[in-house]
Amino acid sequence: MAGADRGAGPGADPGAGPDGAAGPGVAEALAAHRPGDEMEAADVARIQALIAAGGDPWSRSQPVHVTGSALVVHPPTGRVLLRWHVRMGSWLQVGGHGDPGESSPLAVARREGREETGLADLAPWPEPAAPRLVHVVIVPVPEGKGEPAHHHADLRYLLATARPGDARPERSDAPLRWMAVDEARALVAEDNLRVTLDRAAVLLAGADLDVR
Numbered sequence: 001m002a003g004a005d006r007g008a009g010p011g012a013d014p015g016a017g018p019d020g021a022a023g024p025g026v027a028e029a030l031a032a033h034r035p036g037d038e039m040e041a042a043d044v045a046r047i048q049a050l051i052a053a054g055g056d057p058w059s060r061s062q063p064v065h066v067t068g069s070a071l072v073v074h075p076p077t078g079r080v081l082l083r084w085h086v087r088m089g090s091w092l093q094v095g096g097h098g099d100p101g102e103s104s105p106l107a108v109a110r111r112e113g114r115e116e117t118g119l120a121d122l123a124p125w126p127e128p129a130a131p132r133l134v135h136v137v138i139v140p141v142p143e144g145k146g147e148p149a150h151h152h153a154d155l156r157y158l159l160a161t162a163r164p165g166d167a168r169p170e171r172s173d174a175p176l177r178w179m180a181v182d183e184a185r186a187l188v189a190e191d192n193l194r195v196t197l198d199r200a201a202v203l204l205a206g207a208d209l210d211v212r
Contacts, residue, residue, distance in 0.1 A: 023106030023124075023131055026066055027051050029155060033133040036199070043138045047153045057153070058098040064138065067152040068108030069095020070159040071134070071200050072117060073125060075207040079164065079178045080200060082188070083116055086173050087144050090189040093156065093196065105155035106131050113159050117176060118168035125160035126203055134158050134203075135196045156196055158203065 024032070030048055035041035050057050050064060057066045071093045072081040082091040094113045102108050106124065113122045124131035135156040143149045161167075169176050179187070181201040185194050 022102075023104040023110075025103050026057055026105055026155065029105055029133055030136065033136060035136065036195070040136055043153070044136050046138060047136070050153065058103070060097060060147070060150075062150075063148075064151040064153055065097075066105065067095060067097055067154045068105035068112065068157075069093050069154050070109040070113050070122075070157045071196055072113060072119065072122065072159050072161060073200060073204060074162075074164045074178070075125065075160055075204060077164070078180065078204045078207065080181055080184050080197065081117060081161075081164070081167060081176055081178050082184055083169070084173070084175050084177075087142070088189075091177070091184070091187050092190075092193065095154070095156070105133075106157055109155075109157050110159060116170045116174065118170070119161045119163065119166055121161055121163055122159040123161075125158045126207070131157060134199050135192075137192045137195070139190070139192055158200055 023029075026047070030044055033044065035044050046064070047057070047066065050062075055062070059065055073079070074081070081094075083094055084090075085092045094116045095109050096112045098108045099111070102111075110122055114120060133155055136154070137156070138151050138153050141150050141152055164178055167176050167178070181197050181204065185197050188194060188197070
């Protein structure tokens with residue numbers, strides 16, 4: 001995950017993506033997202049208020065700041081890829097903080113996904129040409145690495161790979177594991193990630209699964 005703080009340049013629009021290929025900015029992605037329940041709607045409204053207040057919503061100096069993440073899926077087999085996170089002590093999706101100059105949550109999720117899994121072909125799923133958020137949630141993060149306890153306003157996507165066997169962990173203490181959605185639901189510690197998994201399961205159920 002990215003470690004350096006960012007700095008938005010004078011007059012920059014922190015909610016806008018740098019270009020169409022990188023994906024929508026935070027404000028655009030949130031505007032197109034339909035929350036699944038009242039709790040998610042409240043989190044979306046809170047992030048939109050953070051953007052409206054000005055400044056850089058990605059800045060780690062803020063007690064609540066935006067992150068971009070993704071659940072990596074292999075649609076032909078209906079499996080998902082999780083990564084062990086030492087600081088959180090749990091299996092999680094890939095993702096993290098924006099690097100300087102990044103403002104698209106999709107671009108951040110794809111970069112972090114490539115770095116953390118070694119998968120070079122990660123693409124938005126199920127509609128590569130029209131990427132959409134699968135889940136928006138504000139989650140607590142414990143203190144550590146010189147940072148006080150804070151919250152991540154996490155914007156989550158689904159990213160698909162056609163080469164699951166190419167997955168390689170970024171570090172020895174961050175192993176990766178492919179698993180069925182039901183296994184993942186039993187293994188993860190956070191209910192908010194179970195919500196993400198449940199939404200992925202609905203979409204995967206409509207894919208052309210290869211169970212051989």
